[in-house]
Amino acid sequence: MRLTSPSELSGTIRVRFFARYAELVGRTEAAVAVPLPATVGDVVQRVRAQLPGARDIPERPLAAVNLRHVKLDASVRDGDEVALLPPIAGG
């Protein structure tokens, strides 16, 4: 998933999956390379395009960056942890 152009700035995002989303993709995390600048939405788009099973994750899932809820237009930086969260059902 590395970019082909070495001159282009890229970042590697640690993407984590939980509950039903983890079942869909058959894993709990993945390292995803994205050209920077990028948003959480860009990461979601990459995940859905590249990981088998990820098409069934909604286009606009609930998401967190580095343990905080964010909107999909939030920016990401190299090394960030992006979590895709199924609908919350705690309590």
Added chain:
Amino acid sequence: MTYLTRSPISLDALLAEVASPECGGTCVFLGTVRSGPEEHGVTAIEYSAYEEMVEEELGRIVAELGERWSGARVSLRHRLGVIGVGEASIAIVAAAGHRAQAFEACRYVIEEVKRRVPVWKRELRADGTAVWVDPSGRPSVRLSDRPTHV
């Protein structure tokens, strides 16, 4: 502070954590695993979580509590793993100077948990099936409604 446990929740321990001579009211909320007619024969619920974020988010909720109700004290635990019908999955104890603040603080914590804390449950049913619970059919946190935490 760890708010998560895989063992049965001890209410006595939570009560002890908030006990204070300055608190005249203590409110307890227990969320328990239910198996009513609409649950299709649930025998247990398996809870899982984004554990690191649960700790952070609950910490933020507890901090907000102190800003909203000065002097309020709260302790809580959310249980993970397989929990049988009738057992508690969450316990919240809120204590304050007076009962109104204790009730309000306790209510605030459970409602914020429901909206923000990344925990998931899978119903284990008597027919051998297991179903992820989606309370809303859509993401349950609408960030546009919650600008202070974006």
